[in-house]
Amino acid sequence: MNLKNKKILLIIGGGISAYKSLDLIRLLQRKGCFVKVILTKTGKKFVTPLSISSLSKNKVFEDTFDEKNNGKMDHISLSRWADAILVLPTTANLMSKLSRGTANDLATTVILAADKEIFLIPAMNVRMWIHQATQKNFNLLFSFGYKFIGPIDGEMACGEYGKGKMSSPRQIISYLEKFFKKKDYFKKKNIKAIVTTGPTKEYIDPVRFISNESSGKQGYEIALELERLGVKTTLISGPTNINYSKDIKVKRVTSGKQMFDIVKRTLPADIAVCSAAVSDFKPLIKNKNKIKKRLKFNEIKLEKNPDILEFLGKNNRYKPKLLVGFSAETENVINNSIDKMKEKYCDMIIANDVSKKTSGFNVDFNEVTIIDKKGNTHKIKRNSKKFVASIIARKIMNSFLDIKKNLN
Ligand code: C5P
Numbered sequence: 001m002n003l004k005n006k007k008i009l010l011i012i013g014g015g016i017s018a019y020k021s022l023d024l025i026r027l028l029q030r031k032g033c034f035v036k037v038i039l040t041k042t043g044k045k046f047v048t049p050l051s052i053s054s055l056s057k058n059k060v061f062e063d064t065f066d067e068k069n070n071g072k073m074d075h076i077s078l079s080r081w082a083d084a085i086l087v088l089p090t091t092a093n094l095m096s097k098l099s100r101g102t103a104n105d106l107a108t109t110v111i112l113a114a115d116k117e118i119f120l121i122p123a124m125n126v127r128m129w130i131h132q133a134t135q136k137n138f139n140l141l142f143s144f145g146y147k148f149i150g151p152i153d154g155e156m157a158c159g160e161y162g163k164g165k166m167s168s169p170r171q172i173i174s175y176l177e178k179f180f181k182k183k184d185y186f187k188k189k190n191i192k193a194i195v196t197t198g199p200t201k202e203y204i205d206p207v208r209f210i211s212n213e214s215s216g217k218q219g220y221e222i223a224l225e226l227e228r229l230g231v232k233t234t235l236i237s238g239p240t241n242i243n244y245s246k247d248i249k250v251k252r253v254t255s256g257k258q259m260f261d262i263v264k265r266t267l268p269a270d271i272a273v274c275s276a277a278v279s280d281f282k283p284l285i286k287n288k289n290k291i292k293k294r295l296k297f298n299e300i301k302l303e304k305n306p307d308i309l310e311f312l313g314k315n316n317r318y319k320p321k322l323l324v325g326f327s328a329e330t331e332n333v334i335n336n337s338i339d340k341m342k343e344k345y346c347d348m349i350i351a352n353d354v355s356k357k358t359s360g361f362n363v364d365f366n367e368v369t370i371i372d373k374k375g376n377t378h379k380i381k382r383n384s385k386k387f388v389a390s391i392i393a394r395k396i397m398n399s400f401l402d403i404k405k406n407l408n
Contacts, residue, residue: 002180003173004032009082009116011107012052014042015089016157017123017166021047024088024169025055031173036078037061040107042091061106075106079114084176087111089123089166092134098146099137115247117179117228121172122151126162143384149175182397186230191400193231194269194320195223196276196308198238200256204300205287212277213354216240218366219275221389222396223248229397231271236262238276256282256305263308264318271400272320274309275350277328281305313345322400324348324392330355337371348372348399350392370395 008028012021021037028035037052038061049060061074079085087094087107094108098120103109111118120141128134129151142148150167167175197219201209220242223235227248235250236259244250251266253259256278263272281302291297309325312318325346327337330353337351351369367382370392378395380388 002177002184003028005034006032006176006180007034007036007081007083008176009036009038009078009085009110010056011038011040011085011087011110012043012047013040013087013089013091013094013107014045015091015123015166016046017089018043018046020166020169021088022051022055024086024172025052027169027173029055031177036081038078038107038110040094040105075109075113079110079116082114082116084179085111085114085116085118086121086172086176087118088121088172090120091122092124092128092131092137095120095122095134095137095141099140099144117147118145119147119149119172119176121149121166122164123166124151124164125156125158126160126164129162129164139383143387145386145390147179182401183230186397191231191270192268193223193226193233193271193273194236194263194266195219195226195233195273196236196259196263196278197223198240199277200238200259200279200305201254202256202279202282202305203286204283205289205291207290210279210281210283210302212279214238214240214277215363216242216276217364218385218389219273220244221385222273222275222392225386225389225393226271226273226396229393231397234266234269236266236276238278256308260306260308260311263312267318269320271322271324271396272312273324273396274312275326276308278308279305307344309346310344319345321403322347322396324350324396326350326352328352328354334369334371334377337369338375341371341373346373347403348396368392372399 012018025035035056036058037056039049052060097108103112149172151164152167153163154165155161156165198216199212199214201211203209216237223233227233235248237250237252239254251262253262282305284301284303313323323346325344327340327349329336333351333353337349341349349371351371364385365382366385366388368380368388370378380391
C-alpha cells in the first residue's frame with residue numbers, strides 16, 4: 001500500500017545477484033511502483049536489457065550521453081524523477097568507486113548527482129565484505145548519507161557461508177515499505193519542525209560583536225535529514241559560512257533577539273530542535289558609531305538574551321510536542337546535560353563534549369550522546385556530522401511517533 005505510485009530508479013550492478021533484480025522489478029510493480037532501470041556495463045553480463053525492458057515496460061538506460069534523448073541529461077533527469085534510488089547488487093568495486101566520488105558511467109554519475117534517498121544493497125563474498133578496505137568504504141559511504149539494506153548472513157553463489165549475501169527482494173520491499181510509511185505519514189499529517197542553528201552576533205558598535213563558537217553545520221544537517229524524512233522543516237540560522245541547499249527553507253538572523261522573534265513568528269511547530277549557540281548575553285546598548293581607541297572605554301554593560309529553548313519548554317501555549325535541546329559541555333557532560341534537560345523542560349537533549357579538538361566546533365565531525373526524558377542514553381561515536389544527524393533525526397522521529405501514540 002505504501003509503495004503505490006512511488007517512482008523507483010533501479011541501478012543494476014555487476015554481480016551474480018543481479019538476476020534477483022528481475023524478481024524485484026516484478027514485486028515493485030505489483031505494489032504499484034513505476035520502475036526505471038539503469039544497467040551498468042558489468043550488470044549487462046548477468047541480465048539482458050530485453051528482459052528488463054519487458055518487465056519494467058520502460059527503456060533501459062545504459063550510456064551517459066544518449067544521443068537519441070533530445071539533449072535531455074539522463075544523469076540529472078533520472079534522479080529528479082525518482083522518489084528513491086536502489087543500487088542492486090552493490091559490489092565491492094562499486095562501493096569503492098562511490099566512496100571516492102567516481103562518476104565515469106551513467107550509474108555512478110546519477111548517484112553523485114542525486115538529490116534523493118539512495119539505498120545501497122551490497123552483495124559479495126564474505127571475505128570481500130569483511131575486508132578492511134570494504135569496511136572502510138562502508139563507513140565512509142554511511143557517513144555520506146547512503147542507506148544500506150543488508151547484506152545478510154547466508155550461503156553465497158560461490159558456495160561459502162557468511163555475511164555478504166544480498167537481502168532478498170521481499171526483504172528489500174519490506175524495508176522500503178517501512179521507510180515510505182513513515183515519510184508519507186509525516187507529509188500527510190503536515191508535521192512541522194523548527195531547527196535553530198549557528199552562533200548569534202551581539203553588536204557592541206557597527207564593527208565589534210560578542211559571539212560564540214559555532215559553525216552551524218550540525219543543526220543544518222539535522223534540518224536536512226528531517227526534511228528528507230518528510231517533515232516540513234524551517235531552519236533558523238545565525239551567521240554561518242554554509243551554502244544552504246534549496247531543499248530547505250532557511251530564515252537568516254544575526255542576533256539572539258532576532259532569532260527569538262523569528263522562532264515565535266514561525267510557531268506553531270510539532271518539533272523544535274534548538275542547536276543554536278545563542279549568545280547568553282548582549283550589550284545593553286549598541287553604539288551607533290565605531291568606538292574610538294583613544295577614548296576611555298573600559299566596560300561593556302551586558303544584559304541577558306532571551307533563552308529560546310527555555311521559552312519553548314516552559315510556555316505551554318507554544319511548547320512543541322517534541323522539544324530537543326543541545327548541551328555543549330567541557331566536563332561532567334552527561335550529568336550536566338541531564339540537569340539542563342530538566343531545567344529547560346526538554347524531551348531530549350544532545351550532549352556534546354566540546355573539550356576535544358577532533359570533534360565539535362568548526363569541524364565536520366562530531367561525537368554526541370542522545371539522552372531522553374526516560375533516562376535512555378545513546379552514544380554516537382565520532383563520525384561525520386551528516387551521519388550523526390541521520391541518527392539524531394531518526395531518534396527524534398521515533399520519539400515523536402511514541403508521543404503521538406500515547407496522546408491518541
Ligand atoms: O544553557 P545553555 O546555553 O548551555 O543551553 C544550551 C541549549 O539552550 C541549546 O539547545 C541552545 O540552543 C539553547 N539556547 C537557546 N537560547 C539561548 C541560549 C541557549 O535556545 N539564549
